[in-house]
Amino acid sequence: LTVLVATALIEGNLREQITRRLPTDAPAFFFVDIQSSQIGEFEKAIAAIPGAGPLDKVPSLRGRIVKIGGKPVSEIAVPSDARWAVEGDRGVTYSARPPKGSRIVAGEWWPADYRGPQLISFDEGLARQFGLGLGDTITVNVLGRDIEATISSLRRIEWTTLAINFVFVYSPGALDKAPHTFLATVKSTPDAEDAIFKTITDRFPNVTVVRIRDAIET
DSSP states (O other), rough: OOOHHHHHHHHHHHHHHIIIIIHSOSSSEEEEEEEEEHHHHHHHHHTTTTTTTEEEEEEEEEEEEEEEETTGGGGOOGGGGGGGGTTSSSSEOSSSSSOTEEEEEEEEEOOOTTOOOOEEEHHHHHHHHHHHOOOOOOEEETEEEEEEEEEEEEEEEGGGGGGOOOEHHHOSSSSSGGOEEEEEEEEOOOOGHHHHHHHHHHHHSSEOOOHHHHHHHH
């Protein structure tokens, strides 16, 4: 009876999360592969649509972890539930300010005008599985270049908001000079969604448009 009651409570909490909170917090669209040369016009196109909210944009690159704490990944026994992080490329970004949807639980963020040695803010849970802490290093290969960075802060990320977030957030100074694209999200009224979809697919055919409402309803 205890197991059945616990299962029912868990199911109820998940249903509440999916049917009530998620549709309220989630953006209406994700936009992938916006070119750097397009981002200005892209923002103007969204802003011109009645009912569209402000665009939340983040620079995006891909990178593969090659060293953890100075040791090659091949020499480290990575826990099975953390293998996803070292198998294939991961999304990386850089930012002068902490991303929304995460909370710093150790260390501190770098100053907005920081231009010193490369620093990184890391996901708290993954750092624990890797056995990493503040002051340790992690090396990620981005566009064929190994970038070693020192962990200056650990973040607890709230993935369930569906806001843009990254396990790796670098301080500006290296990645901002590399070729990169942008990810973006936007909230909107239901009436504006068709106009947003048509405008972006017509004017920016290279951009992948993901309609979140369809996924949530499914």
